[in-house]
Amino acid sequence: MxxxxxxxxxxxxxxxxxxxxxxxxxxxxxxxxxxxxxxxxxxxxxxxxxxxxxxxxxxxxxxxxxxxxxxxxxxxxxxxxxxxxxxxxxxxxxxxxxxxxxxxxxxxxxxxxxxxxxxxxxxxxxxxxxxxxxxxxxxxxxxxxxxxxxQRIVDGHPYHPNCRSRPGFSVAEQLAYAPEHRPVVGLGLVAVRAEECLVTGDWPAALREAGRILVPVHPWQAAHVLKHERVRSGFAAHPLMALRTLAPADGGAHVKTALSARLTSSVRDISVYSIETAAAVSAFAQGLSERLDGRLHITRTLGATTAHSPDLAAVLREPPEVYADASAGERVLPVAALAGFAPARSAAWRAEFARLALSVCLRVLELGVALEAHGQNLLVVLSATGAPLRLVYRDLADIRISPARLVRHGLPVPPLSGRLITDDVTVLRRKLFGSLLTGALGATAGSAGAFADAFAEVASLPHSADREALLTGSLPTKALTLMRLSPGVPGDQWAQLPNPLTGG
Structure with missing residues (x-):
């Protein structure tokens, strides 16, 4: 019809x-x-x-x-x-x-x-x-x-009805900036006096000039938000699946820019808190990854700056491909791209990948960190034959850290406070389970039956309280539509999905 x-x-x-x-x-x-x-x-x-x-x-x-x-x-x-x-x-x-x-x-x-x-x-x-x-x-x-x-990830969020909602973007702007249209984006630079900026990490000399910090800005932000700023030409870059994060055409650190537009559900600016904590969180994460026998790499935050405004800030992040051995034919794919990767369509490959992802992320949770391991943040290093070898995680801005768990395992507690820090078991498990299980692994499987086969790998993992929670309860997922229909309710809201191992 x-x-x-x-x-x-x-x-x-x-x-x-x-x-x-x-x-x-x-x-x-x-x-x-x-x-x-x-x-x-x-x-x-x-x-x-x-x-x-x-x-x-x-x-x-x-x-x-x-x-x-x-x-x-x-x-x-x-x-x-x-x-x-x-x-x-x-x-x-x-x-x-x-x-x-x-x-x-x-x-x-x-x-x-x-x-x-x-x-x-x-x-x-x-x-x-x-x-x-x-x-x-x-x-x-x-x-x-x-x-x-x-850039081949065309459909956006696999479960959100607002999977491609981009209010404030004209058609011309979507064609010029959205990764699936494969443009080359010209990032701008705003010069801000150094004493007016907060800088953490190692901000490069190439982005400093005569006592000023050169802050990379997205052209959409320059046109719609920073109208009063003098934006000069910067450098060409390829937009990644996050749209506001880009890979410079000449190589080097990936650039996460502020974008004060609501994409899917969230406004994509960069909070001052994220800049304040960036260096400490990155250093802490590097120490944590050393406890995982080379199975997980966490991209380093190289530098971060803000003009004390979420609308004018940027983060420089290590590109994930530095953790793949190109000479051996290895490559790195974001988990969201696995739908277009032919080997990932086999049940045996999905089971092998699920075993890797579950064992690593549950171990990290046991040590004291809940990763937001959805298909955008979590990447997999593949061998020349396409076998999943190890994981790469990027973007530490919304993980959760449990001081009590860290202490229990003899790990140092980072000098942090605020929303990243919690010992609430429900919060920690929702963060990981809702991103990895009902997000990344579910979307990779593509159906309840295929997910049940892959998820069964959790039963073979070493015993832990978190593993037992997965084996016995329903699975949490963000209630994305409820959140859009509840504009006065702050924070995340949750739904429960059937657990294929329990039927409930």
Whole structure:
């Protein structure tokens, strides 16, 4: 059935006709798949998140029916909490079919639904644009660099309905800055007097000038946020899957820039706290990695600076490929890119990778650190034949550190305070389990059945309280849709997904 375009879909088509008309037919062809992809992600949220206006869930032989406050009923296919391929083409609200997520949310009439519906509409249109401009299907990628692998991740977050929501970005800006469109981005530089900056780590001489710190800035930030600043030309760089983090075209440290726009769920600025703690956290992490027999490398934060503003800051980070032996044919892939890596489609490969990831990350948690090991932060070093050898972790800005666990294992407690520090077992486990298990490993598996096979590897790992928690309870995941529909509630909110080892 032909569906009329939504307002955002229409708007993107109109802009595209002006800036890249050659993509118009591909964009139109991609809309159907993008609608199903976003609707599938929304159905996962409706099936599992503790949304207050869902009063009951009735599984049946042919699907799931939700009872809604007010008496309505919403029906759909059996939900797969770990599916990454679109399998939902329509949902029935009191018997009426809905094939576009935004129109369904508007029909539900839930609090804050209008704002969320607009984001879903934009996410669908941007996802179609991303698919239209993405690399050709089947293109040989065997010898690609790490940043080129990152640019092949077209669909964004594997489970968030706002997987491609980029409010504030025009079509021209998405084409110019988004990694899936494979642009080269010209970063700018803002000169700030050194006494007005906070600098941690080793800020390079190449980014200093006559008593000033040269802060790399993203061109979107320069145009929309730093309008009063004098931004000079900087250097060319390739955007990575995080969009605001880039690999300089001439090599060297990756640059994480402030981007005061809401991408997916979060505004991507850089807090002053992150800059203050960057050097200490990086030094601590290097010491921790030495306890892991070479199975985990943590990229070093080389330098960080802020003009005491989250809108004007930057972090220089060691590129992950320094931990691969190129002469031996090794390469590094972010876990989010494994869907495009042919060996990862085999059950044996997924089991081997799951064993590596689970054993390393659970050991790190036991020692006292919960990594946010989702598919963007966690990378895997592959052998020349494609076997998973060891892990690389990047971006330490949102880990959690337990002083009590560190002390128990004779490890030094870093001189830190604030949100990174907690001994709360629930917080620590949610941080790791919700990113690694119900994020990275689930998305790599791509379905509940494949995830169950890979997750079974946890039973063979050494005994620990954290392993036992995985074997006996449901699995936490961020309630991403609930969070978008609860703008007045700070912090993360959580849902529980079925544990394939317990059935609950």
């Amino acid at each position: 032909h569906l009329p375009p939504s307002p955002a879909e229409d708007a993107v088509a109109a802009e595209l006709a002006g800036v890249r008309p050659s993509l118009g037919p591909s964009y139109a062809a991609a809309l159907g798949g993008a609608r199903a992809a976003v609707l599938t992600r929304l159905w996962r949220a409706l099936a599992y998140e503790p949304l207050p206006w869902i009063t009951g869930r009735e599984p049946g032989p042919h699907g799931l029916t939700l009872r809604l406050a007010g008496g309505s009923r919403l029906a759909g296919p059996p939900p797969d909490p770990y599916a990454t391929e679109a399998y939902v083409s329509e949902l029935l609200l009191d018997g009426r079919p809905y094939r576009q997520a935004a129109r369904l949310v508007r029909a539900l009439g839930v609090p804050h639904g209008e704002e969320f519906a607009a984001e879903l509409d934009a996410s669908t249109a941007s996802l179609a644009l991303s698919r239209a401009g993405g690399p050709p299907a089947g293109e040989d990628v065997a010898a690609r660099t790490t940043w080129e692998w990152e």
